[in-house]
Amino acid sequence: MRYQKIPNETIKRLPMYLRAISFMSNHDSGFISSRDIADLLNINSPQVRKDLSYFGAFGTRGTGYQIDELKKQIRKALKLDVTQKAVLVGAGKLGSALSLYQGFKIYGLDITAIYDNSPKKIGKKVGLLTIKDISTLQQIKNNDIKLAILAMPADNAQEIADILVKCGIKGILNLAPCYLKVPKKVKVTMIDIAVELSVLPFYT
Amino acid sequence: MRYQKIPNETIKRLPMYLRAISFMSNHDSGFISSRDIADLLNINSPQVRKDLSYFGAFGTRGTGYQIDELKKQIRKALKLDVTQKAVLVGAGKLGSALSLYQGFKIYGLDITAIYDNSPKKIGKKVGLLTIKDISTLQQIKNNDIKLAILAMPADNAQEIADILVKCGIKGILNLAPCYLKVPKKVKVTMIDIAVELSVLPFYT
DNA sequence: TCCTGTGAACAGATTCACAGCC
């Protein structure tokens, strides 16, 4: 395989492949084909093969992909072969829902701390984590945490984002309905459920 | 303007423009330029103009777009000029967070009901809504509801989706980490926060 | 001069067809 720039769209699909494989790990043969994956995600199979081929040729012609090997390769491609620590800011309903969510595990993501500014919440437990005072957010600097989830109202999200960037955070998942200004080296993904819902009527 | 197919990417950006405008409604002049919008969203201004031009030419050269008119036109393009009713399935932490979220308003989206299967929750209130028994979900058939949000575990999401489709739902926002099989005429958007987070390390 | 509207050039992503190996 010659070097090619990897499309962003490919990167977005890789975690979906990983989950699809987890769904099907009960495949008795230990192998899975590009078509198996494609059917589950409603895409076509050359797409799956092309995506995977950007990272090497680890399938077997006539047989498919060995499941454990494929998982390992996708994790490696996404840099998820080491556990990635994340910090959660905001312990409202959304934040606590996320801290209890088990779906991060298959990606090797680990929510290591949760912060809030409400005195009522600080010190309380959600799952295994104790909610910490947001004014102590700088602590994360020493803990090799590269990811953050912002699950808080929009009004002081920028302020928190600035602190996170200072603490060396490299990627932010922003669930607050506002646009964050960050240095170019920091990657921000924004999810706004209202935006996603508002697009649906167009297609009806 | 001649007829052209409207890119999906354009449709995704329109609600963002709408929110950007809402942010800036305090613009004293009553006008806003493509550059104002572009700067806020970190995109470039010809993109904004091209997107808007698919739906007609409602700007004024030298001046920009009249804010109220622009809002009206974007709402119309997205079919949000009438209130779109949505039903929420799942009254866990995520579901109740959504039912209390005020951000749907600017899009004319109205959460009209919330359902759950837990006897503990049925009958309780979240905000202004009373949680209804999921076994009565068919009620929505008579109420001109075209949208649904699935905020529930993956295990019986497909079953609920089937009922929703039978009830005439045209668009589903799926927050459960599973792929839904629905007829082609039904549009499904899936949001998986773990997937979004798992993509970030690649870019670090 | 300022800013919109838009065809044309360009860049990015998907699909396809098929060679190659099990």
Added chain:
DNA sequence: GGCTGTGAATCTGTTCACAGGA
């Protein structure tokens, strides 16, 4: 026969340059 890997063709979306009106 079955399934992968991949260049080439196609399709989709973005950027640019500039004409033209306020």
